[in-house]
Amino acid sequence: MKKQWILLSALLVLIAGFLAACGSSEEAGGDNDKKTLVMGTSADYPPFEYIDTAQGEEIIGIDADIAKAVTEKLGYNLEIKDMDFGGLIQALNSEQVDFVASAMSATDERKENVDFTEIYYTSKHMIISKEGSGIETAEDLEGKTVGVQLGSIQETKANDLAEGIDMKVESRNRIPEIIQEIKAGRFEAAIIEDTVAQGFLEKEKDLAGVTIEDADGGYAIALPKGSELTEEFNKALQEMIDNGEIEDIITKWFSEQ
Incomplete structure:
Protein backbone atom coordinates (compact mmCIF):
# COMPACT_ATOMS: atom_id res chain seq x y z
CA MET A 1 0.00 0.00 0.00
CA LYS A 2 2.84 2.32 0.89
CA LYS A 3 4.59 1.55 -2.40
CA GLN A 4 1.37 2.26 -4.33
CA TRP A 5 1.00 5.61 -2.55
CA ILE A 6 4.59 6.55 -3.39
CA LEU A 7 4.05 5.63 -7.06
CA LEU A 8 0.79 7.62 -7.17
CA SER A 9 2.45 10.65 -5.60
CA ALA A 10 5.30 10.48 -8.09
CA LEU A 11 2.83 10.23 -10.96
CA LEU A 12 0.90 13.28 -9.70
CA VAL A 13 4.14 15.28 -9.47
CA LEU A 14 5.01 14.33 -13.04
CA ILE A 15 1.56 15.33 -14.30
CA ALA A 16 1.69 18.65 -12.44
CA GLY A 17 5.14 19.38 -13.89
CA PHE A 18 3.95 18.53 -17.39
CA LEU A 19 0.95 20.86 -17.09
CA ALA A 20 3.08 23.67 -15.72
CA ALA A 21 5.53 23.25 -18.59
CA CYS A 22 2.69 23.41 -21.11
CA GLY A 23 1.35 26.56 -19.51
CA SER A 24 4.78 28.20 -19.54
CA SER A 25 5.29 27.20 -23.15
CA GLU A 26 2.00 28.70 -24.25
CA GLU A 27 2.67 31.90 -22.33
CA ALA A 28 6.19 32.29 -23.68
CA GLY A 29 5.14 31.53 -27.24
CA GLY A 30 2.03 33.69 -27.24
CA ASP A 31 3.35 36.06 -29.91
CA ASN A 32 4.47 33.08 -31.99
CA ASP A 33 0.83 32.06 -32.35
CA THR A 122 -0.51 65.00 -47.57
CA SER A 123 2.76 66.09 -49.13
CA LYS A 124 4.18 68.73 -51.48
CA HIS A 125 6.77 68.60 -54.26
CA MET A 126 10.15 70.30 -54.01
CA ILE A 127 12.70 71.06 -56.72
CA ILE A 128 16.25 70.40 -55.51
CA SER A 129 19.28 71.84 -57.30
CA LYS A 130 22.79 73.10 -56.55
CA GLU A 131 23.03 76.33 -54.58
CA GLY A 132 23.15 79.26 -57.00
CA SER A 133 21.63 77.32 -59.90
CA GLY A 134 18.96 79.99 -60.43
CA ILE A 135 16.19 77.40 -60.45
CA GLU A 136 13.26 78.91 -58.54
CA THR A 137 10.20 77.75 -60.49
CA ALA A 138 9.13 74.75 -62.58
CA GLU A 139 9.64 76.89 -65.72
CA ASP A 140 13.33 77.21 -64.81
CA LEU A 141 13.71 73.49 -65.54
CA GLU A 142 13.65 74.32 -69.27
CA GLY A 143 16.57 72.55 -70.95
CA LYS A 144 17.56 70.76 -67.73
CA THR A 145 18.00 67.06 -66.84
CA VAL A 146 15.77 66.34 -63.86
CA GLY A 147 16.03 63.31 -61.58
CA VAL A 148 13.08 61.52 -59.93
CA GLN A 149 12.51 58.30 -58.03
CA LEU A 150 11.29 55.44 -60.20
CA GLY A 151 7.59 54.75 -59.69
CA SER A 152 7.02 57.79 -57.48
CA ILE A 153 4.36 60.49 -57.73
CA GLN A 154 7.23 62.89 -58.44
CA GLU A 155 8.09 60.85 -61.55
CA THR A 156 4.52 61.36 -62.77
CA LYS A 157 4.73 65.07 -61.91
CA ALA A 158 7.99 65.49 -63.82
CA ASN A 159 6.63 63.71 -66.88
CA ASP A 160 3.55 65.93 -66.77
CA LEU A 161 5.77 69.03 -66.60
CA ALA A 162 7.85 67.72 -69.50
CA GLU A 163 4.78 67.87 -71.73
CA GLY A 164 4.92 71.67 -71.56
CA ILE A 165 8.57 72.27 -70.64
CA ASP A 166 11.55 71.10 -72.67
CA MET A 167 13.25 69.06 -69.93
CA LYS A 168 14.73 65.57 -69.75
CA VAL A 169 13.42 63.28 -66.99
CA GLU A 170 15.64 60.47 -65.66
CA SER A 171 14.60 57.97 -62.99
CA ARG A 172 16.65 56.26 -60.29
CA ASN A 173 15.64 53.62 -57.74
CA ARG A 174 16.80 55.45 -54.63
CA ILE A 175 16.74 59.06 -53.43
CA PRO A 176 20.43 59.11 -52.35
CA GLU A 177 21.35 58.12 -55.93
CA ILE A 178 19.47 61.16 -57.23
CA ILE A 179 21.22 63.47 -54.77
CA GLN A 180 24.62 62.13 -55.83
CA GLU A 181 23.74 62.67 -59.51
CA ILE A 182 23.02 66.35 -58.74
CA LYS A 183 26.28 66.73 -56.80
CA ALA A 184 28.19 65.09 -59.66
CA GLY A 185 26.58 67.44 -62.19
CA ARG A 186 24.77 64.73 -64.16
CA PHE A 187 21.39 66.12 -63.06
CA GLU A 188 20.74 69.85 -62.88
CA ALA A 189 17.75 69.29 -60.58
CA ALA A 190 15.44 66.74 -59.00
CA ILE A 191 11.83 66.68 -57.88
CA ILE A 192 11.42 65.11 -54.44
CA GLU A 193 8.73 65.08 -51.72
CA ASP A 194 9.25 68.21 -49.61
CA THR A 195 9.80 66.74 -46.12
CA VAL A 196 12.23 64.16 -47.50
CA ALA A 197 14.03 66.87 -49.46
CA GLN A 198 14.35 69.01 -46.32
CA GLY A 199 16.30 66.23 -44.62
CA PHE A 200 18.85 66.18 -47.44
CA LEU A 201 19.04 69.99 -47.59
CA GLU A 202 20.03 70.11 -43.92
CA LYS A 203 22.92 67.70 -44.58
CA GLU A 204 24.00 68.92 -48.02
CA LYS A 205 24.73 72.63 -47.64
CA ASP A 206 25.63 73.02 -51.32
CA LEU A 207 22.06 72.22 -52.36
CA ALA A 208 18.96 74.45 -52.42
CA GLY A 209 15.27 73.75 -52.76
CA VAL A 210 12.01 75.43 -53.71
CA THR A 211 8.51 74.08 -53.02
CA ILE A 212 6.07 73.85 -55.91
CA GLU A 213 2.39 72.84 -55.93
CA ASP A 214 0.80 70.19 -53.70
CA ALA A 215 1.33 66.57 -54.66
CA ASP A 216 -1.61 64.62 -56.05
CA GLY A 217 -3.46 62.49 -53.50
Missing part, protein backbone atom coordinates in the same frame (compact mmCIF):
# COMPACT_ATOMS: atom_id res chain seq x y z
CA LYS A 34 -0.05 35.39 -34.01
CA LYS A 35 -0.14 35.69 -37.79
CA THR A 36 2.75 37.71 -39.21
CA LEU A 37 2.02 40.38 -41.81
CA VAL A 38 4.82 41.38 -44.18
CA MET A 39 5.11 45.07 -45.04
CA GLY A 40 6.93 46.22 -48.16
CA THR A 41 8.75 49.56 -48.14
CA SER A 42 11.62 51.42 -49.80
CA ALA A 43 13.84 52.37 -46.88
CA ASP A 44 15.56 55.35 -48.47
CA TYR A 45 13.01 58.03 -47.64
CA PRO A 46 13.62 59.68 -44.26
CA PRO A 47 11.74 60.49 -42.11
CA PHE A 48 9.12 58.09 -43.50
CA GLU A 49 11.28 54.96 -43.82
CA TYR A 50 15.03 54.56 -43.63
CA ILE A 51 17.89 52.72 -41.92
CA ASP A 52 20.12 54.64 -39.52
CA THR A 53 23.28 52.55 -39.90
CA ALA A 54 24.79 54.23 -36.83
CA GLN A 55 21.99 52.69 -34.76
CA GLY A 56 21.66 49.31 -36.48
CA GLU A 57 19.93 47.65 -39.43
CA GLU A 58 16.32 48.16 -38.36
CA ILE A 59 13.98 50.03 -40.71
CA ILE A 60 12.61 53.02 -38.82
CA GLY A 61 10.51 56.11 -39.48
CA ILE A 62 6.93 57.35 -39.71
CA ASP A 63 5.57 54.49 -41.81
CA ALA A 64 7.33 51.87 -39.71
CA ASP A 65 5.82 53.31 -36.51
CA ILE A 66 2.33 53.57 -38.03
CA ALA A 67 2.52 49.99 -39.32
CA LYS A 68 3.69 48.70 -35.94
CA ALA A 69 0.84 50.48 -34.17
CA VAL A 70 -1.82 49.28 -36.63
CA THR A 71 -0.70 45.64 -36.66
CA GLU A 72 -0.37 45.60 -32.88
CA LYS A 73 -3.90 46.94 -32.48
CA LEU A 74 -5.19 44.22 -34.81
CA GLY A 75 -3.24 41.41 -33.12
CA TYR A 76 -0.63 40.69 -35.81
CA ASN A 77 3.14 40.40 -35.75
CA LEU A 78 4.99 42.59 -38.24
CA GLU A 79 7.90 41.92 -40.60
CA ILE A 80 9.27 44.74 -42.78
CA LYS A 81 10.99 44.10 -46.12
CA ASP A 82 13.12 46.69 -47.92
CA MET A 83 12.84 46.85 -51.73
CA ASP A 84 12.93 49.35 -54.57
CA PHE A 85 9.94 51.67 -54.65
CA GLY A 86 9.17 50.87 -58.28
CA GLY A 87 8.64 47.19 -57.43
CA LEU A 88 6.37 47.59 -54.40
CA ILE A 89 3.00 47.23 -56.11
CA GLN A 90 4.23 44.24 -58.09
CA ALA A 91 5.45 42.67 -54.84
CA LEU A 92 2.02 43.30 -53.31
CA ASN A 93 0.12 41.77 -56.22
CA SER A 94 2.45 38.77 -56.40
CA GLU A 95 1.88 38.12 -52.66
CA GLN A 96 5.50 38.74 -51.67
CA VAL A 97 4.17 41.25 -49.12
CA ASP A 98 0.80 41.69 -47.40
CA PHE A 99 0.72 45.48 -47.54
CA VAL A 100 2.83 48.47 -48.56
CA ALA A 101 3.60 51.49 -46.37
CA SER A 102 6.17 53.62 -48.14
CA ALA A 103 5.04 57.25 -48.41
CA MET A 104 2.89 56.07 -51.32
CA SER A 105 0.37 58.51 -52.78
CA ALA A 106 -3.12 57.12 -53.35
CA THR A 107 -3.40 58.14 -56.99
CA ASP A 108 -6.22 57.15 -59.34
CA GLU A 109 -3.75 55.20 -61.47
CA ARG A 110 -2.55 53.11 -58.52
CA LYS A 111 -6.12 52.55 -57.35
CA GLU A 112 -6.68 50.52 -60.52
CA ASN A 113 -4.27 47.89 -59.16
CA VAL A 114 -4.50 48.13 -55.35
CA ASP A 115 -6.78 49.27 -52.55
CA PHE A 116 -5.77 52.14 -50.28
CA THR A 117 -6.60 52.94 -46.68
CA GLU A 118 -7.49 56.34 -45.29
CA ILE A 119 -4.94 59.05 -46.16
CA TYR A 120 -2.70 59.83 -43.18
CA TYR A 121 -0.43 62.52 -44.68
CA GLY A 218 -2.00 61.78 -50.08
CA TYR A 219 -0.01 59.03 -48.39
CA ALA A 220 -1.93 55.86 -47.55
CA ILE A 221 -1.30 52.16 -46.94
CA ALA A 222 -1.73 49.97 -50.04
CA LEU A 223 -3.30 46.51 -49.88
CA PRO A 224 -4.31 43.94 -52.52
CA LYS A 225 -7.57 44.54 -54.36
CA GLY A 226 -10.49 43.24 -52.31
CA SER A 227 -8.32 42.46 -49.25
CA GLU A 228 -10.21 41.78 -46.02
CA LEU A 229 -7.41 43.64 -44.23
CA THR A 230 -8.40 46.98 -45.77
CA GLU A 231 -11.43 47.41 -43.50
CA GLU A 232 -9.42 46.35 -40.43
CA PHE A 233 -6.59 48.74 -41.29
CA ASN A 234 -9.01 51.60 -41.95
CA LYS A 235 -10.66 51.14 -38.58
CA ALA A 236 -7.31 51.16 -36.74
CA LEU A 237 -5.95 54.09 -38.77
CA GLN A 238 -9.07 56.19 -38.27
CA GLU A 239 -8.84 55.58 -34.53
CA MET A 240 -5.22 56.74 -34.60
CA ILE A 241 -6.13 59.82 -36.62
CA ASP A 242 -9.00 60.69 -34.26
CA ASN A 243 -7.04 60.23 -31.02
CA GLY A 244 -3.93 62.07 -32.26
CA GLU A 245 -1.56 59.06 -32.47
CA ILE A 246 -0.77 59.70 -36.15
CA GLU A 247 -0.01 63.37 -35.49
CA ASP A 248 2.24 62.41 -32.57
CA ILE A 249 4.21 59.95 -34.74
CA ILE A 250 4.64 62.48 -37.56
CA THR A 251 5.66 65.26 -35.15
CA LYS A 252 8.17 62.96 -33.44
CA TRP A 253 9.99 62.06 -36.65
CA PHE A 254 9.92 65.51 -38.20
CA SER A 255 11.42 66.94 -35.00
CA GLU A 256 14.28 64.42 -35.20
CA GLN A 257 15.30 65.42 -38.72
Whole structure:
Protein backbone atom coordinates (compact mmCIF):
# COMPACT_ATOMS: atom_id res chain seq x y z
CA MET A 1 0.00 0.00 0.00
CA LYS A 2 2.84 2.32 0.89
CA LYS A 3 4.59 1.55 -2.40
CA GLN A 4 1.37 2.26 -4.33
CA TRP A 5 1.00 5.61 -2.55
CA ILE A 6 4.59 6.55 -3.39
CA LEU A 7 4.05 5.63 -7.06
CA LEU A 8 0.79 7.62 -7.17
CA SER A 9 2.45 10.65 -5.60
CA ALA A 10 5.30 10.48 -8.09
CA LEU A 11 2.83 10.23 -10.96
CA LEU A 12 0.90 13.28 -9.70
CA VAL A 13 4.14 15.28 -9.47
CA LEU A 14 5.01 14.33 -13.04
CA ILE A 15 1.56 15.33 -14.30
CA ALA A 16 1.69 18.65 -12.44
CA GLY A 17 5.14 19.38 -13.89
CA PHE A 18 3.95 18.53 -17.39
CA LEU A 19 0.95 20.86 -17.09
CA ALA A 20 3.08 23.67 -15.72
CA ALA A 21 5.53 23.25 -18.59
CA CYS A 22 2.69 23.41 -21.11
CA GLY A 23 1.35 26.56 -19.51
CA SER A 24 4.78 28.20 -19.54
CA SER A 25 5.29 27.20 -23.15
CA GLU A 26 2.00 28.70 -24.25
CA GLU A 27 2.67 31.90 -22.33
CA ALA A 28 6.19 32.29 -23.68
CA GLY A 29 5.14 31.53 -27.24
CA GLY A 30 2.03 33.69 -27.24
CA ASP A 31 3.35 36.06 -29.91
CA ASN A 32 4.47 33.08 -31.99
CA ASP A 33 0.83 32.06 -32.35
CA LYS A 34 -0.05 35.39 -34.01
CA LYS A 35 -0.14 35.69 -37.79
CA THR A 36 2.75 37.71 -39.21
CA LEU A 37 2.02 40.38 -41.81
CA VAL A 38 4.82 41.38 -44.18
CA MET A 39 5.11 45.07 -45.04
CA GLY A 40 6.93 46.22 -48.16
CA THR A 41 8.75 49.56 -48.14
CA SER A 42 11.62 51.42 -49.80
CA ALA A 43 13.84 52.37 -46.88
CA ASP A 44 15.56 55.35 -48.47
CA TYR A 45 13.01 58.03 -47.64
CA PRO A 46 13.62 59.68 -44.26
CA PRO A 47 11.74 60.49 -42.11
CA PHE A 48 9.12 58.09 -43.50
CA GLU A 49 11.28 54.96 -43.82
CA TYR A 50 15.03 54.56 -43.63
CA ILE A 51 17.89 52.72 -41.92
CA ASP A 52 20.12 54.64 -39.52
CA THR A 53 23.28 52.55 -39.90
CA ALA A 54 24.79 54.23 -36.83
CA GLN A 55 21.99 52.69 -34.76
CA GLY A 56 21.66 49.31 -36.48
CA GLU A 57 19.93 47.65 -39.43
CA GLU A 58 16.32 48.16 -38.36
CA ILE A 59 13.98 50.03 -40.71
CA ILE A 60 12.61 53.02 -38.82
CA GLY A 61 10.51 56.11 -39.48
CA ILE A 62 6.93 57.35 -39.71
CA ASP A 63 5.57 54.49 -41.81
CA ALA A 64 7.33 51.87 -39.71
CA ASP A 65 5.82 53.31 -36.51
CA ILE A 66 2.33 53.57 -38.03
CA ALA A 67 2.52 49.99 -39.32
CA LYS A 68 3.69 48.70 -35.94
CA ALA A 69 0.84 50.48 -34.17
CA VAL A 70 -1.82 49.28 -36.63
CA THR A 71 -0.70 45.64 -36.66
CA GLU A 72 -0.37 45.60 -32.88
CA LYS A 73 -3.90 46.94 -32.48
CA LEU A 74 -5.19 44.22 -34.81
CA GLY A 75 -3.24 41.41 -33.12
CA TYR A 76 -0.63 40.69 -35.81
CA ASN A 77 3.14 40.40 -35.75
CA LEU A 78 4.99 42.59 -38.24
CA GLU A 79 7.90 41.92 -40.60
CA ILE A 80 9.27 44.74 -42.78
CA LYS A 81 10.99 44.10 -46.12
CA ASP A 82 13.12 46.69 -47.92
CA MET A 83 12.84 46.85 -51.73
CA ASP A 84 12.93 49.35 -54.57
CA PHE A 85 9.94 51.67 -54.65
CA GLY A 86 9.17 50.87 -58.28
CA GLY A 87 8.64 47.19 -57.43
CA LEU A 88 6.37 47.59 -54.40
CA ILE A 89 3.00 47.23 -56.11
CA GLN A 90 4.23 44.24 -58.09
CA ALA A 91 5.45 42.67 -54.84
CA LEU A 92 2.02 43.30 -53.31
CA ASN A 93 0.12 41.77 -56.22
CA SER A 94 2.45 38.77 -56.40
CA GLU A 95 1.88 38.12 -52.66
CA GLN A 96 5.50 38.74 -51.67
CA VAL A 97 4.17 41.25 -49.12
CA ASP A 98 0.80 41.69 -47.40
CA PHE A 99 0.72 45.48 -47.54
CA VAL A 100 2.83 48.47 -48.56
CA ALA A 101 3.60 51.49 -46.37
CA SER A 102 6.17 53.62 -48.14
CA ALA A 103 5.04 57.25 -48.41
CA MET A 104 2.89 56.07 -51.32
CA SER A 105 0.37 58.51 -52.78
CA ALA A 106 -3.12 57.12 -53.35
CA THR A 107 -3.40 58.14 -56.99
CA ASP A 108 -6.22 57.15 -59.34
CA GLU A 109 -3.75 55.20 -61.47
CA ARG A 110 -2.55 53.11 -58.52
CA LYS A 111 -6.12 52.55 -57.35
CA GLU A 112 -6.68 50.52 -60.52
CA ASN A 113 -4.27 47.89 -59.16
CA VAL A 114 -4.50 48.13 -55.35
CA ASP A 115 -6.78 49.27 -52.55
CA PHE A 116 -5.77 52.14 -50.28
CA THR A 117 -6.60 52.94 -46.68
CA GLU A 118 -7.49 56.34 -45.29
CA ILE A 119 -4.94 59.05 -46.16
CA TYR A 120 -2.70 59.83 -43.18
CA TYR A 121 -0.43 62.52 -44.68
CA THR A 122 -0.51 65.00 -47.57
CA SER A 123 2.76 66.09 -49.13
CA LYS A 124 4.18 68.73 -51.48
CA HIS A 125 6.77 68.60 -54.26
CA MET A 126 10.15 70.30 -54.01
CA ILE A 127 12.70 71.06 -56.72
CA ILE A 128 16.25 70.40 -55.51
CA SER A 129 19.28 71.84 -57.30
CA LYS A 130 22.79 73.10 -56.55
CA GLU A 131 23.03 76.33 -54.58
CA GLY A 132 23.15 79.26 -57.00
CA SER A 133 21.63 77.32 -59.90
CA GLY A 134 18.96 79.99 -60.43
CA ILE A 135 16.19 77.40 -60.45
CA GLU A 136 13.26 78.91 -58.54
CA THR A 137 10.20 77.75 -60.49
CA ALA A 138 9.13 74.75 -62.58
CA GLU A 139 9.64 76.89 -65.72
CA ASP A 140 13.33 77.21 -64.81
CA LEU A 141 13.71 73.49 -65.54
CA GLU A 142 13.65 74.32 -69.27
CA GLY A 143 16.57 72.55 -70.95
CA LYS A 144 17.56 70.76 -67.73
CA THR A 145 18.00 67.06 -66.84
CA VAL A 146 15.77 66.34 -63.86
CA GLY A 147 16.03 63.31 -61.58
CA VAL A 148 13.08 61.52 -59.93
CA GLN A 149 12.51 58.30 -58.03
CA LEU A 150 11.29 55.44 -60.20
CA GLY A 151 7.59 54.75 -59.69
CA SER A 152 7.02 57.79 -57.48
CA ILE A 153 4.36 60.49 -57.73
CA GLN A 154 7.23 62.89 -58.44
CA GLU A 155 8.09 60.85 -61.55
CA THR A 156 4.52 61.36 -62.77
CA LYS A 157 4.73 65.07 -61.91
CA ALA A 158 7.99 65.49 -63.82
CA ASN A 159 6.63 63.71 -66.88
CA ASP A 160 3.55 65.93 -66.77
CA LEU A 161 5.77 69.03 -66.60
CA ALA A 162 7.85 67.72 -69.50
CA GLU A 163 4.78 67.87 -71.73
CA GLY A 164 4.92 71.67 -71.56
CA ILE A 165 8.57 72.27 -70.64
CA ASP A 166 11.55 71.10 -72.67
CA MET A 167 13.25 69.06 -69.93
CA LYS A 168 14.73 65.57 -69.75
CA VAL A 169 13.42 63.28 -66.99
CA GLU A 170 15.64 60.47 -65.66
CA SER A 171 14.60 57.97 -62.99
CA ARG A 172 16.65 56.26 -60.29
CA ASN A 173 15.64 53.62 -57.74
CA ARG A 174 16.80 55.45 -54.63
CA ILE A 175 16.74 59.06 -53.43
CA PRO A 176 20.43 59.11 -52.35
CA GLU A 177 21.35 58.12 -55.93
CA ILE A 178 19.47 61.16 -57.23
CA ILE A 179 21.22 63.47 -54.77
CA GLN A 180 24.62 62.13 -55.83
CA GLU A 181 23.74 62.67 -59.51
CA ILE A 182 23.02 66.35 -58.74
CA LYS A 183 26.28 66.73 -56.80
CA ALA A 184 28.19 65.09 -59.66
CA GLY A 185 26.58 67.44 -62.19
CA ARG A 186 24.77 64.73 -64.16
CA PHE A 187 21.39 66.12 -63.06
CA GLU A 188 20.74 69.85 -62.88
CA ALA A 189 17.75 69.29 -60.58
CA ALA A 190 15.44 66.74 -59.00
CA ILE A 191 11.83 66.68 -57.88
CA ILE A 192 11.42 65.11 -54.44
CA GLU A 193 8.73 65.08 -51.72
CA ASP A 194 9.25 68.21 -49.61
CA THR A 195 9.80 66.74 -46.12
CA VAL A 196 12.23 64.16 -47.50
CA ALA A 197 14.03 66.87 -49.46
CA GLN A 198 14.35 69.01 -46.32
CA GLY A 199 16.30 66.23 -44.62
CA PHE A 200 18.85 66.18 -47.44
CA LEU A 201 19.04 69.99 -47.59
CA GLU A 202 20.03 70.11 -43.92
CA LYS A 203 22.92 67.70 -44.58
CA GLU A 204 24.00 68.92 -48.02
CA LYS A 205 24.73 72.63 -47.64
CA ASP A 206 25.63 73.02 -51.32
CA LEU A 207 22.06 72.22 -52.36
CA ALA A 208 18.96 74.45 -52.42
CA GLY A 209 15.27 73.75 -52.76
CA VAL A 210 12.01 75.43 -53.71
CA THR A 211 8.51 74.08 -53.02
CA ILE A 212 6.07 73.85 -55.91
CA GLU A 213 2.39 72.84 -55.93
CA ASP A 214 0.80 70.19 -53.70
CA ALA A 215 1.33 66.57 -54.66
CA ASP A 216 -1.61 64.62 -56.05
CA GLY A 217 -3.46 62.49 -53.50
CA GLY A 218 -2.00 61.78 -50.08
CA TYR A 219 -0.01 59.03 -48.39
CA ALA A 220 -1.93 55.86 -47.55
CA ILE A 221 -1.30 52.16 -46.94
CA ALA A 222 -1.73 49.97 -50.04
CA LEU A 223 -3.30 46.51 -49.88
CA PRO A 224 -4.31 43.94 -52.52
CA LYS A 225 -7.57 44.54 -54.36
CA GLY A 226 -10.49 43.24 -52.31
CA SER A 227 -8.32 42.46 -49.25
CA GLU A 228 -10.21 41.78 -46.02
CA LEU A 229 -7.41 43.64 -44.23
CA THR A 230 -8.40 46.98 -45.77
CA GLU A 231 -11.43 47.41 -43.50
CA GLU A 232 -9.42 46.35 -40.43
CA PHE A 233 -6.59 48.74 -41.29
CA ASN A 234 -9.01 51.60 -41.95
CA LYS A 235 -10.66 51.14 -38.58
CA ALA A 236 -7.31 51.16 -36.74
CA LEU A 237 -5.95 54.09 -38.77
CA GLN A 238 -9.07 56.19 -38.27
CA GLU A 239 -8.84 55.58 -34.53
CA MET A 240 -5.22 56.74 -34.60
CA ILE A 241 -6.13 59.82 -36.62
CA ASP A 242 -9.00 60.69 -34.26
CA ASN A 243 -7.04 60.23 -31.02
CA GLY A 244 -3.93 62.07 -32.26
CA GLU A 245 -1.56 59.06 -32.47
CA ILE A 246 -0.77 59.70 -36.15
CA GLU A 247 -0.01 63.37 -35.49
CA ASP A 248 2.24 62.41 -32.57
CA ILE A 249 4.21 59.95 -34.74
CA ILE A 250 4.64 62.48 -37.56
CA THR A 251 5.66 65.26 -35.15
CA LYS A 252 8.17 62.96 -33.44
CA TRP A 253 9.99 62.06 -36.65
CA PHE A 254 9.92 65.51 -38.20
CA SER A 255 11.42 66.94 -35.00
CA GLU A 256 14.28 64.42 -35.20
CA GLN A 257 15.30 65.42 -38.72
